[in-house]
Ligand code: ADP
């Protein structure tokens with residue numbers, strides 16, 4: 087268990103600034119998610135931390151030690167990439183044993199550790215299967231077991247659940263969170279899925295164009311976004327013009343549809359999302375999105391309503 091520091095890390099590919107003076111401090115045992123659109127530099131940062139590539143400028147410290155110039159094997163990092171395939175010709179057991187065997191671990195210890203790791207990801211009954219005999223979710227759990235079996239100081243996960251369907255992804259998110267808590271391993275997860283980032287992490291780092299937009303607890307980034315980009319990327323945002331010329335964000339679930347007393351609006355669309363309904367509303371030139379629990383009789387398209395919100399739910403953005 088250890089901490090990670092990035093100090094003014096930059097990585098340039100010709101004219102492309104894949105990472106642009108990134109500062110990040112991840113505490114021991116913390117779970118940080120790097121969130122950003124495709125091409126924002128997420129994988130670049132993970133590769134730099136893992137030692138798979140070298141920064142153009144800046145320093146990387148792991149456990150207080152400057153590892154900027156150290157090769158990957160000196161960083162004791164467990165990695166799971168979306169495309170980091172299992173060895174197809176090896177059993178589940180041998181796949182998970184691999185990082186131990188390359189470290190010359192004795193056979194007894196290998197046996198114990200592999201079975202303990204498989205137990206943690208609930209695959210102990212499948213040690214002798216080949217990857218092709220497992221579902222996608224089971225394969226990702228094997229990849230996870232292989233990443234932490236050698237007791238790495240840090241775990242780096244690059245879109246590990248990206249290829250799975252929604253239900254399975256949500257199940258594995260819960261398992262991943264529980265596993266990380268149990269192991270207490272410092273973890274950085276990369277994703278472009280804002281729900282995944284908000285639900286899993288202690289803090290999120292939002293990235294765009296290789297630059298840090300905000301580092302904050304999920305709730306903080308969602309309700310108090312640092313700028314318009316973060317507000318938009320972390321879910322649906324209603325932007326309201328303030329008298330001083332700035333804009334303010336109000337999240338859909340903070341907007342109430344009432345009979346009077348607020349901003350006049352007309353229901354343009356009602357989208358059923360299971361437990362909640364999302365209303366798309368027009369108020370003169372402006373458009374709003376509101377989300378309400380699906381209880382009682384919902385509003386119909388064409389209904390005239392009045393939109394209200396609390397002053398405390400309005401957050402000005404740059
Ligand atoms: P993400 O993981 O957020 O999708 P990446 O870190 O893969 O983004 O890429 C960030 C930027 O750096 C992109 O513009 C990408 O094209 C560029 N890039 C990444 N790796 C290389 C490379 N090896 N050579 C040239 N450009 C690269």
Ligand code: MG
Nearest residue numbers: 128129130244
């Ligand atoms: Mg990537």
